[in-house]
Amino acid sequence: MKLSLLVLTDFFQPADHALAYADALAGALGAQLVLLHVRRDALLDPEHLTGRVDTLSREAIDLALASLVRGLAAPAVAEVAHGEVASAVAEALGRHQPALVVLGHRNTDGMPDELVSTAALDMLRTVPQPMLVVPMGARFAHPQRLLVALDDEPFSLGENAGLVRHLLDALPAELTVLHVGPDQANAVAGTAAACEALERTGLALDLATALRTQCLVHATPGGGILEVAASGAFDWVVLVARTRSFLGGLFHRSVTAHVLLHSSMPVLVLPAV
The missing domain is CATH 3.40.50.620 (HUPs)
Structure with a gap:
């Protein structure tokens, strides 16, 4: 294809x-x-x-x-x-x-x-x-390091799963799962749950390199994601956008919107179903 x-x-x-x-x-x-x-x-x-x-x-x-x-x-x-x-x-x-x-x-x-x-x-x-x-300002480099920022809840990409898997296979890229929590215990437990959620989608199967993880303690998930993204260690930020993030005025308080508006690097948004 x-x-x-x-x-x-x-x-x-x-x-x-x-x-x-x-x-x-x-x-x-x-x-x-x-x-x-x-x-x-x-x-x-x-x-x-x-x-x-x-x-x-x-x-x-x-x-x-x-x-x-x-x-x-x-x-x-x-x-x-x-x-x-x-x-x-x-x-x-x-x-x-x-x-x-x-x-x-x-x-x-x-x-x-x-x-x-x-x-x-x-x-x-x-x-x-x-x-x-x-x-503006994002310069192209072959995207080899993707920061996949996830919460601790399961998700499905539905009919888009095949397209996303094909894209990841074509890159190919190293995936690092990031979970941001308000304290260390929450961040560690959330990272484990986030990895499990990603693996259940099938997107992590047969990766060229092992799935990496990173957890961070930060007051806000969006702020934490932007902090890690600004380190220069990654080429793209990957977010999973849930339907509830887009309801009325709540949308502009969502993590997805905050990162989209303020990230200095490209953001790949995957819509959950």
């Missing part, structure tokens, strides 16, 4: 950076790219207020996409959709069945989390697909 990566592009710098990252990743994986540009036409779209919705004609968009495709090293096709990003992505997923959706993330550190609206956060609520969020 040949891997494909669906990359969101809007001709702004964060999306261009994510596309360059996806192109390098596709080369490392032997994957192909599908570029998706969504024309957000609704006048009430809140992104119109930020100046982040393009007003290009369809002809200009086609020319711009063709130029992007020509500049890529990996084989690629481009598509244009209309309306809400999440709906457009859902339709594209049905046609292409990519292993990942790749998108950029602009720097929002100067804004309260509750006021941040990004395509990544919107899509996580509605599109149950593995997603790689690439922050």
Whole structure:
């Protein structure tokens, strides 16, 4: 099965950076790219207020996409959709069945989390697909060391399990399971439970290297994950996003949202079912 990566592009710098990252990743994986540009036409779209919705004609968009495709090293096709990003992505997923959706993330550190609206956060609520969020400044290096941050509860990836396993086999990468707890006893016990939960999904079977573990005592799980990620010992952070994280205002208090908004390295989000 040949891997494909669906990359969101809007001709702004964060999306261009994510596309360059996806192109390098596709080369490392032997994957192909599908570029998706969504024309957000609704006048009430809140992104119109930020100046982040393009007003290009369809002809200009086609020319711009063709130029992007020509500049890529990996084989690629481009598509244009209309309306809400999440709906457009859902339709594209049905046609292409990519292993990942790749998108950029602009720097929002100067804004309260509750006021941040990004395509990544919107899509996580509605599109149950593995997603790689690439922050500005993240430089590509073949992802060989993945920090898998887990709580102590069992989880299932459902129909995405096969795609995720295929992606991990294609990398291949060393996995380190991290659990953050409020005290040492909780952190140690939680790490053991997290490893067991990961092994039950089958993602840790036949790894090239043994599954590693790390536990950390920290006041908040999100803060602890970001602290370990900032050590420079890893290439990606991997999070499992649970449905309960996306309900109303609780979403912005979730660990997933906090790490997505503040990580300086790419974050791979795996939706649990």
